[in-house]
Amino acid sequence: VDLGLFPAKIVPEQVALVTLPERGTVTDRAADDSHLKKGDVIAILNKEETAQDEEELELSIERERLNHRDEIRKLKQQRKRVCFYLDLNKEERKYATDLLDENKEEPTPDSLKDIDDRISLLNRELSSLERRKHSEFDRKHDPLTIRMPFDGRLQYNVTLPDDPDKPYEYTGGNVQSFATVCDDSSFYITVAISSSELTGLDEKAFRAEVSLPADRKLAADFSFRRVERSPSGSDLLVYYFRLPEKDYEQAFRMLGSNARARLFYDAGQETLRVSKTELSTHPEAEQCNSWEELIERAMPDYSIILITEREVVLRRR
Numbered sequence: 001v002d003l004g005l006f007p008a009k010i011v012p013e014q015v016a017l018v019t020l021p022e023r024g025t026v027t028d029r030a031a032d033d034s035h036l037k038k039g040d041v042i043a044i045l046n047k048e049e050t051a052q053d054e055e056e057l058e059l060s061i062e063r064e065r066l067n068h069r070d071e072i073r074k075l076k077q078q079r080k081r082v083c084f085y086l087d088l089n090k091e092e093r094k095y096a097t098d099l100l101d102e103n104k105e106e107p108t109p110d111s112l113k114d115i116d117d118r119i120s121l122l123n124r125e126l127s128s129l130e131r132r133k134h135s136e137f138d139r140k141h142d143p144l145t146i147r148m149p150f151d152g153r154l155q156y157n158v159t160l161p162d163d164p165d166k167p168y169e170y171t172g173g174n175v176q177s178f179a180t181v182c183d184d185s186s187f188y189i190t191v192a193i194s195s196s197e198l199t200g201l202d203e204k205a206f207r208a209e210v211s212l213p214a215d216r217k218l219a220a221d222f223s224f225r226r227v228e229r230s231p232s233g234s235d236l237l238v239y240y241f242r243l244p245e246k247d248y249e250q251a252f253r254m255l256g257s258n259a260r261a262r263l264f265y266d267a268g269q270e271t272l273r274v275s276k277t278e279l280s281t282h283p284e285a286e287q288c289n290s291w292e293e294l295i296e297r298a299m300p301d302y303s304i305i306l307i308t309e310r311e312v313v314l315r316r317r
Contacts, residue, residue: 001264001265001266001267001273001306001308001311001313002262002263002264002308002310003198003262003263003264003265003308004262004263004308004309005260005261005262006191006192006193006260006261006262006263007191007192007258007259007260007261008189008190008191008208008210008258008259008260008261009189009190009257009258009259010187010188010189010190010210010218010251010254010255010257010259011187011188011190011255012152012182012183012184012185012186012187012188012251012252012255013183013184013185013186013187013188014150014152014182014183015180015181015182015183015255016149016150016180016181017157017177017179017180017181018042018146018149018177018178018179018180018181019177019178020045020146020170020172020178021045021143021144022045022046022144022172023170023171023172024045024046024049024144024169024170025045025046025047025048025167025168025169025170026043026044026045026167026168026169026170026178027043027044027047027167027168028041028043028044028047029042029043029156029160029164029168030042030043030154031154031164032154032155032156032160033153033154033155034153034154035151035152035153035154035184036148036151036152036153036154037148037151038147038148038149038150038151039147039148040147040148041145041146041147042146042147042148042154042179042181043146043178044144044145044146045144045145045146045170046144047144050141050144053137053140053141054137054141057133057134057137060133061129061130061133064126064129064130065126068122068123068125068126071122072119072122072123075115075118075119075122076119078115079112079115079116079119081107082107082111082112082115083112085106085107086107086108086109086112146178146179148181149181150181150183151183151185152181152182152183152184152185153181153182153183153184153252154179154180154181155179155180155181155182156178156179157177157178157179157180158170158178158179182252182255184248184252186242186243187242187243187247187248187251187252188220188223188240188241188242188243189208189210189218189220189240189241189243189259189261190238190239190240190241191208191238191239191241191261191263192228192230192236192237192238192239193237193238193239194236194237197306197307198265198306199237201265201305201306203222203225203239204222205222205265205266205267205268206222206239206241206263206264206265206266207219207220207221207222207241207263207264207265207266208220208222208239208241208261208262208263208264209261209262209264210259210260210261210262211260211262212250218243218247218250218251220241220242220243220244221241221242222239222240222241223240223241223242224240225237225238225239225240226238226240241261265306267305267306267313267315268315270315270316271305271313271314271315272302272313272314272315272316273311273312273313273314274299274311274312274314275310275311276291276310276311276312277310279291279294279295279298279312282294282298284297284298285298291304291307291312292304295312295314299314301316301317302314302315302316302317303315303316303317
């Protein structure tokens, strides 16, 4: 059953817009229109600045290591003196006044434990400091390495230099996105259907076709449907029709364009299709205010499955 033409779109399995987080110089670009894996590098932003910041980070960490190393060395020397003092007998300790602490108090086993705790604390502080500095660096610079969000096909949305090794200067102007990533493992014709008469039918019996030049067409069987939010904020029930693999390249070229899809419904073999023109000539027609009323009077053994623009599809009760 021909259900007529509906606004439609061609969409991939998933699509993502790639934006740049800040202004700067773009290098290490992947080739346009290339297939990449999830996590592959698309491009790197401000690579030289990142390298400089990384060098400064390592110098800063090395300075902290040296400072902590000096403090730990002093504590270890102090620990040796305490151990030496604790090994002395009572008489020997009378002459070891140089081993007393700054308050002229004798070292004790607790003093040894305090030193060990301070050494352990300094080591933990250094490890924590290094982790924090590396974490801050990663938070700042990881977003500057632009990566593929999933397996797919890459297309740039800006005009890049012909030479792939030549940097591209991103000024942060009115550019919607730097690139588009398209998961081209599947393509669909999508149609939003609002008619309760159609949404109540068996969804698996739908089929969609999009006409192309030279008497060609894209034809797809129903795959799934889901509720999506429209730009105006209302809910739409969208039907997805999966295209065969042979049409993927054509579908890719049509991404983003508005299309018109003709929907068909397979009502099955045990149905009767009656044209509205034929029904309108029935003697009962003048006395009826609707097709439902006319069928009830003229063909009481049948129930209506679907009313289209040109015909009424019936099934025997």
